[in-house]
Amino acid sequence: MLTGKHLIAGEWVGSEATFASDPAHGPSHEFAVGTPAHVDAAAQAAEEAFATFGWSTRGKRAALLYRIADEIDARGDAITQIGCQETGLPEARLQGERGRTVGQLRLFADHIEAREYLDKRHDPALPDRAPLPRPDLRMIQRPLGPVAVFGASNFPLAFSVAGGDTAAALAAGCPVIVKGHPAHPGTGEIVAQAIDAAVKATGNPAGTFSLIQSDGIGVGTALAQHSLIRAVGFTGSLRAGRALFDLCAQRPEPIPFFGELGSVNPMFVLPRAAATRGAEIGTGWAGSLTMGAGQFCTNPGIAIVVDGPDAEALQFAAQTALNETAEQTMLTNGISDAYRKGVADFAAGTGVSHIVRNESAPRQAAPNLFSVSGEDWVADDSLHHEVFGPAGIIVRVRDEDQMLDIAGAIEGQxxxxxxxxxxxxxxxxxxxxxxxRKAGRLLANGFPTGVEVCDSMVHGGPYPASTNFGATSVGTLSIRRFLRPVCYQNIPANLLPDKL
Known part of the structure; x- marks a missing residue:
C-alpha cells in the first residue's frame, strides 16, 4: 500500500505540503513534498551509514543487491499496475523494464563479487634500488561517499529509484538518496519499499538508502548543494541537467555530476546500403522512431542519406510506415507539450519540408517526418536539437563528402x-x-533503441549527450563513476582495506 511519504533512513516521513500525481489513467494519489530539512536528514544519515557501508565486504554489498532484486520481483504485479497507470506505458513494457532492472542489480552483484571493478595494483618495495629505494605502493578504487540520484521520467524502473545509478552507487559502497520523479511517484515508492526491506533484511545501516518525493526544484537544488553529497547521477533533459551540473560545479568544493542529457542519435545511410535496401532501412527506422512513443534517449532522430532516387525510396518507406502508426500516450502532459512545440519548431526551420504531418492531442504523440538539405541542416542550429517523441528528419546531402562534413558538424551523441x-x-x-569522437556507441546496420546491460556497453558520450564523456550510465563500468583511486604507501597490512 502507498504511504505517500518519504523514506528517510528506514522511516516513512510525511510533509505538510503535498502534491497530486497525474496518471495517464486510474486514480490520483497524494504525495509529500520534500524540503531542504528532509534532504539534510537523509544526507546526515547517509554519511553516518557510509562509515560502515563504505567499508563493507563485497559479499555483503552483493547480498544487498541480490535481495533488492528479489524484493522488487516480489512486488512485480503492484509495480506493473501502478506503473501503467502513472505513465501510460503498456504492461509488457513495464514487465520488460522490471526484468532489465533486476537483471542489472544481479549483474552488478556478480561483478563486484568477482573483484573486477577494483583495478588493484601493487608495486612492491625495492629497498636496494639505486640511486633511491622505492616504497611499497598499493592502489585500489574506493567509494566516494553519499550519492544523490535523480529519477528519470521515461524509465520508471531502469533509470529511477532502483535503476542503474542507484545500483552502481550501492555496488561501489556509496549510500544513495533518490529524488523521486513526480511523473511516477507511486511506482517509485513501491520500489523504495523493496529497497528498504532489503536494507533491513541484510543488516545494512538505515541511512544506506533514502527516497525524497517532490514536484518542484527545491529538493534537487538542496541535494546538489548539500556538503555531504559527493556525486550526483542524473538522466533527463539538457536544460535541467545543465542547471544541476552548474550547481555542482559552483559549490565551494565541486563534485562530479554524471548527467545523461539526451541525443539525436544520427544514422548515416551509406550509398550502397541505400541502393540495395533503402526501403528496408526506412521501414526499420520508422519502427525505431516510434517505439515507446519515441520517448527513448537513443531514439534515432536524424537519417543522413545522399539525395536521389535511393533517398526517395527510404523516405517513402518511412513515410508509409509512419502514416500507419497510431497515436500513443506520452509519459506526462509536459512531455507532450514539449513534443508539439518541437514539431512546430522543426516545421518552421529553414528549407524544411513537412513530409508526415500530424497533430497530437494532449498527452498523445502522433509521428511527424521532415526532410531538409544538408546545407540547410548545417545552417539552422534549431534542427540539431532533440525532440523527445516520434519525430524524424531526413537530411539529404549532395555526396559522400558532404556526409563527412555533417559528421564533423554534429554535437556529442x-x-x-x-x-x-x-x-x-x-x-x-x-x-x-x-x-x-562524437559518440559513446557506434552501430552498424541496426537501430540504437535498446541498450544492452552488460560489461562492454557504453551509454554516454561527449557533451551535450552527457556531462562526463569518460563514463557510462549503463553496464558494469558505470560502477567506476562512484569510486576514486587511493594509493597506500608503506601502510601496514592491518590498516589496509580488506580487498588489498
Missing part, C-alpha cells in the same frame, strides 16, 4: 549508426574516426 554494405567500406573508414 549517445550513439551514431552506419547503415552500410561491403562496398561502402571506404566511406565507412573515413566516417568511423570522426564518429568515435
Amino acid at each position: 549517445l550513439t551514431c549508426t552506419l547503415h552500410m554494405d561491403a562496398d561502402d567500406a571506404e566511406t565507412a573508414r573515413k566516417l568511423v574516426p570522426v564518429l568515435e
Whole structure:
C-alpha cells in the first residue's frame, strides 16, 4: 500500500505540503513534498551509514543487491499496475523494464563479487634500488561517499529509484538518496519499499538508502548543494541537467555530476546500403522512431542519406510506415507539450519540408517526418536539437563528402549508426574516426533503441549527450563513476582495506 511519504533512513516521513500525481489513467494519489530539512536528514544519515557501508565486504554489498532484486520481483504485479497507470506505458513494457532492472542489480552483484571493478595494483618495495629505494605502493578504487540520484521520467524502473545509478552507487559502497520523479511517484515508492526491506533484511545501516518525493526544484537544488553529497547521477533533459551540473560545479568544493542529457542519435545511410535496401532501412527506422512513443534517449532522430532516387525510396518507406502508426500516450502532459512545440519548431526551420504531418492531442504523440538539405541542416542550429517523441528528419546531402562534413558538424551523441554494405567500406573508414569522437556507441546496420546491460556497453558520450564523456550510465563500468583511486604507501597490512 502507498504511504505517500518519504523514506528517510528506514522511516516513512510525511510533509505538510503535498502534491497530486497525474496518471495517464486510474486514480490520483497524494504525495509529500520534500524540503531542504528532509534532504539534510537523509544526507546526515547517509554519511553516518557510509562509515560502515563504505567499508563493507563485497559479499555483503552483493547480498544487498541480490535481495533488492528479489524484493522488487516480489512486488512485480503492484509495480506493473501502478506503473501503467502513472505513465501510460503498456504492461509488457513495464514487465520488460522490471526484468532489465533486476537483471542489472544481479549483474552488478556478480561483478563486484568477482573483484573486477577494483583495478588493484601493487608495486612492491625495492629497498636496494639505486640511486633511491622505492616504497611499497598499493592502489585500489574506493567509494566516494553519499550519492544523490535523480529519477528519470521515461524509465520508471531502469533509470529511477532502483535503476542503474542507484545500483552502481550501492555496488561501489556509496549510500544513495533518490529524488523521486513526480511523473511516477507511486511506482517509485513501491520500489523504495523493496529497497528498504532489503536494507533491513541484510543488516545494512538505515541511512544506506533514502527516497525524497517532490514536484518542484527545491529538493534537487538542496541535494546538489548539500556538503555531504559527493556525486550526483542524473538522466533527463539538457536544460535541467545543465542547471544541476552548474550547481555542482559552483559549490565551494565541486563534485562530479554524471548527467545523461539526451541525443539525436544520427544514422548515416551509406550509398550502397541505400541502393540495395533503402526501403528496408526506412521501414526499420520508422519502427525505431516510434517505439515507446519515441520517448527513448537513443531514439534515432536524424537519417543522413545522399539525395536521389535511393533517398526517395527510404523516405517513402518511412513515410508509409509512419502514416500507419497510431497515436500513443506520452509519459506526462509536459512531455507532450514539449513534443508539439518541437514539431512546430522543426516545421518552421529553414528549407524544411513537412513530409508526415500530424497533430497530437494532449498527452498523445502522433509521428511527424521532415526532410531538409544538408546545407540547410548545417545552417539552422534549431534542427540539431532533440525532440523527445516520434519525430524524424531526413537530411539529404549532395555526396559522400558532404556526409563527412555533417559528421564533423554534429554535437556529442549517445550513439551514431552506419547503415552500410561491403562496398561502402571506404566511406565507412573515413566516417568511423570522426564518429568515435562524437559518440559513446557506434552501430552498424541496426537501430540504437535498446541498450544492452552488460560489461562492454557504453551509454554516454561527449557533451551535450552527457556531462562526463569518460563514463557510462549503463553496464558494469558505470560502477567506476562512484569510486576514486587511493594509493597506500608503506601502510601496514592491518590498516589496509580488506580487498588489498
